[in-house]
Amino acid sequence: SRAQGGSDELTSSLAQHGVPIWPGEVVIEAKGKGAVTGAIVGKVGATSGHSEKCKAIIASSGRTPLFKLIAQAQAKIVYDPKLGFHLAKDLPKGYATAGRLNGLEDQEAIRAQGRLAAAEVLETIGLETKTDIDEARELLGKAPSIKANPCQSRSTRLNGQRFICFGNDVTEKDVDQALEEGFTNVEMIKRYTTATMGAEQGALSQANFLDYLAYKQPNQMGSQQINTPRPPLAGVCMGVMAAGHHDQPKIPPLHWVQLKAGGKTIRTGPWIRIEHFGDPEEETLAVHRSAGLCDVSTLGKFRIFGPDAEKWLNRVNTRSIEGLSDNRICYTAACNEEGVVIDDGIVIKLGDDDYYFTTSTARGPATMEWYYRWKEREWEAWLVNLTEARAGMNLAGPASREILSKLTSTDLSNEALPFMHWTKAELAEVPCYILRMGFLGELSYEIHCPSNQSVYLWEKLIEAGEPLGLKRIGLEAQLICRLEKGHVLPGLDFDGNTNMFEAHLDWLWDSSKEDSIGAPMLRLLAKQPFRCEVIGFKLDGRVNLKDGHLVVNGERQFGYITSVRYSPLLDQTIGLALVQNSEELKKAGEIKLWLEGKEVRANLVKPPFYDPSGERLRI
Incomplete structure (x- = not known):
């Protein structure tokens, strides 16, 4: 809305990238129903303007220092009418602020104030930092002065529909009424209008609320502390949103x-x-x-060692590690307190009090945290991540x-x-x-x-x-x-509510172990019917089924396919499904799968589909 101002470098860069700039103009009206499709842009106070297509409208509320965390430490947050924003004053002993929180924008000034804040805090614990404080204050004295917030334009066309708090639909008219009723204290106005009192607790609307109060009564705002907001809240830079999603994927050594x-x-x-x-x-x-x-x-790969390594492994795993011979592989699983399988893997013994174990690819980091969660403080055992x-x-x-x-x-x-x-x-x-x-x-x-x-x-x-x-x-x-062997994968073939029995992994549970995670619940679950169950199915030839297709019978939905593939060896389409009311399906001997708008019949099969006796594994 400013006729001029802003960074010349930024203005030039925007022009080079074809971004239009309309000095002295504001968004008069948003177009679209259910979603933004465009905007009417014109001069401040105008009732008409030019139409522009867009998918989003973003409004700036000016510089708003993120004082919310320091406010929780009982710092006094007051409005500075000359600068046009709120600053933290009268800090508690042992606290210091620096940088943009104090309205600074110059990078050298921010660094100098950071050093000053650190030196002042160190001084409170008895360290000699007078020289550092003097040097930092000298640098700050040479820094550019703090710039005031540009005045925010206010359209007169919207009458009483200028919203301040979107959470509770509080408008400028509601705040004006509170002021007319004689409420001048921020806390009282907040409670009268319910502004900032919605689910977001001021995280989104506080800037608008305080800005409007400062506009209406600048002298009053400069002499009183504002309402304490709920941290944490960090602003998101436009550059971050424009950059899209970036991450650093992991690449295995091979x-x-x-x-x-x-x-x-x-x-x-x-x-x-x-x-x-x-x-x-x-x-x-x-x-x-x-x-x-x-x-x-x-695969997650870990070494666990120490006098209490065996105790630690036994606590987390469903099978007993006690007595594991030096050349034997123990295939085991891990459960949560509800008896739900969260991971599987193997454990081998490298030596006395020294073990090596693996986890699934998906659960490696989470399983490491799971181990640390259940380690007793006095146990002498250590865990090393060897995945990479x-x-x-x-x-x-x-x-x-x-x-x-x-x-x-x-x-x-x-x-x-x-x-x-x-x-x-x-x-x-x-x-x-x-x-x-x-x-x-x-x-x-x-x-x-x-x-x-x-x-x-x-x-x-x-x-x-x-x-x-x-x-x-x-x-x-x-x-x-x-899939030919019917191996189920945690996180793929069952959800976060499927217990060991329903996943048909109960053969990995040593019921004699009393202190492993999930053991009490597993003893109860062993006596109860299945809530759901992983079942196997097959169809002759190649059928274009996909993971996620539904298991149905007319209008009823029993579950969904978790894994399905065509096996060239068997010349069959084989798969696993997670279903409810499995006993009803087993009596029928078949299930119906929803494919391209119609039901397709598949025979129920108890996995594995290939080499059920396991002879091929032992040749």
């Missing part, structure tokens, strides 16, 4: 070597992972026919043992390293943990090694395996293979 080999990326949570290398179905078949190599570095320090690879398929044997002299035979056991070994002279597991449904080895040697080891595995039919595989092929 990312670039896979990208170079033709890998296609996908964002999964904070990680950028390789989805496939061209044909995920061919990658799946390679796992079953020869071997597949995939990157599992995104150690890389992980999964080599799976009937040829995987032969491939590994080319790179190590360690005996990897079925007798020396049976299913769900692990060993330390060197692969191509790289020290590794080799864990024999079966997430992908075939003979497989999960290899954990230092991240800085992972690319070298990956290339050596490819070199040794390609003559035997080894293929690189991505996340999509992993999901197909794990």
